[in-house]
Amino acid sequence: MSVFSDVPQAPPVAVFKLTADFREDSHPQKVNLGVGAYRTDDCQPWVLPVVKKVERLIVEDESLNHEYLPILGLPEFRSASSKVALGDDSAAIKDNRVGGVQALGGTGALRIGAEFLRRWYNGVNNTATPVYVSAPTWENHNAVFADAGFKDIRPYHYWDAAKRGLDFTGFQDDLEKAPEHSIFVLHACAHNPTGTDPTQEEWKKIAEIMKRRNLFVFFDSAYQGFASGSLDKDAWAIRFFVSEGFELFVAQSFSKNFGLYNERVGNLTVVAQDSENLTRILSQMEKIVRTTWSNPPSQGARIVSKTLNCPELFAEWYAANVKTMADRVLLMRDQLKSKLQALGTPGTWDHITQQIGMFSFTGLNPKQVEFMIKEKHVYLMASGRINMCGLTSKNIDYVAQSIHDAVTTIQ
């Protein structure tokens, strides 16, 4: 009798299953609008030219070795990352109350932050603190906080399906009604999966309520630079909250804006009230990291650090490579909307250009999504989420026609 006879088969992670199904499909016109990775207009993965350049420099540098990084990660990486999030002129950084924990992607940063909060926030080891995630949200948020030990994870109103926009009234209501000290996971920009962000005025209101009600701010920032093309614009909400005096966490990912998906480059930025608090916080972060992965991987952090800390490389990254990606996404949004409008597809399609970032919540319902996949071989998430990066000048007509057919034949 095996010790593991009772281990049940777990369902596959939806987004990866979608890609697996796509791969097996032999239809010549198949399109993958599932997983969130950038694609060129030839539908190819894109290693950023600046990344290629820096990788060559690293391989050729014989003075570099493969020794362990410190537990909290590469110092130059951590400081440069926090600077990218908070801005070059950040008063909080000048006050020495900002620290970073290098982590394995945005996921790793979220998990370390969640583990810390469960141990040290709102009492000691208080697993009952409510954690609020947007409805809908990135599907892994729930599991990250649950596996970190939180027992009470709740949705906050976010997406209004009827008006295809932000349910700001519902959102505010949830903020007002949340128990004091609840944790709120906020998407810094380019909300995943809806692509719908609060306006600056709405962010101000959110901050006002959160301050008054003593709610904890945990930003998830996976698309800085990628969303609008501007690092500053995409970090506006984070910086506003910091300027309002919040102690907060920011889980940063460099998967998308550096195209370094598989090197797992992330950073948990911690903004504390003062440097004394920060020191104690980081000492406890070390303990958490030590039993999770001991110390983080070196390669990706070196690439990002070299790039961010060298003016020419930074310029190439930002002004050339990031801009290329952001611009292509904006172009595809524009064209998809135009084509749907030209086809006379029922409904309004303004949300396609109003939404921001990699994803768009099309508004297609599950039956329509099934039609898209089965009949049209256009793969998208059951939620109706599409990855704009999967669109190219070669397939956009086919996709627009497919959406048109889905909307007109399936209710």
Added chain:
Amino acid sequence: ICLQFSSLLLFCFGLCSSWWGGVQMGPPDPILGVTEAFKRDTNPKKMNLGVGAYRDDQGKPFVLSCVRKAEALIASKQLDKEYLPIGGLGEFTKACAQLALGNDSEVLKSSRNITVQTISGTGSLRIGANFLSRFHGGPRDVYLPKPSWGNHTPIFRDAGMQLKAYRYYDPSTCGFDFKGALEDISKIPEQSVILLHACAHNPTGVDPRPEQWKEIADIVKKRNLLVFFDMAYQGFASGDIDRDAWAVRYFIEQGHNIVLSQSFAKNMGLYGERVGGFTVVCKDAEEAKRVESQLKILIRPIYSNPPMNGARIASTILSTPDLRSLWLEEVHGMANRIIKMREQLAAGLKKNGSSHNWQHVIDQIGMFCFTGLKPEQVERIIKEYSVYMTKDGRISMAGVSSGNVGYLAEAIHAVTK
């Protein structure tokens, strides 16, 4: 005036209190603390025998040639940076399992193992601990050898398991307490988890002999224990990868369906790239599939999928014949240098006129040596000779070179005579 002052304080506290007032200062890591103190020391003869990272005979970090060659090969391929599967790079996990279990392994032939890529040894142990915590129906207790790697305990604890110990190291002989181990293991409640160091025990360097392993395997089977092997030094211990994996393979042959953690930090010098594997040997391929699906569910909310670079290097080395031969040579070379340093240290102590028996310095295996120094002696050797080691008297032989082994012998003799 006192009243006014205290209410002023309370007022200020209310206005500017932090969320984190109650966060205690975490204690410094005992091993890394050694390096910190070492760095501050200005003595030109100082020696860092703390952390277990290999050093060459000049005391420098060593990047293996096979690693540099593999990196050049990889760079020329211009690969993309797309996400790996949750379970990691397929070519890597296959090679990783083969390395541990042997090419002819019946387990591999019947596909009844699941091997996932992990964040080096720590990540592997943690995934394993989380898996056991969630799915092991037996007692929550994990039995560690006494002593064990310091990080084992917090890893299992954070995963929700409880820690117990079985006798292992005998301080009177600086060797293996075989009798004590067997006695303790024979009393472990059925279905408990027992952790075994596959080779080059950390921190003692004391390994059971093959006949002793056989008896351990026997009693573990009688007690129906779940075996968790930690293999962080395959190849590094004796210089021979098959010899170092002997215990793991023997247990499997005897019918133990083990779980296994592997690290490539030391044997490939890939420390900072975080390359490791976690294997569950299952009843059959069907069970392996179920277990795999659950491992993915565990991994996804920690880091989604593992880093590519190190796994790609390791996989390239393992599956490119001349790189693999080169690797085996270099691993052999590293192990040999350590063995030579052991011999020279023992000889040096004798030469200094030490009356103690230092045979254990030669008998112990792998990167670490449990010198037998007591805490007061450790304190003295650090203070007076700038020889840095952990409080338990453990030294990393990798930090010893032909240039400083003489000084080390002098220093140890001085504090122990």
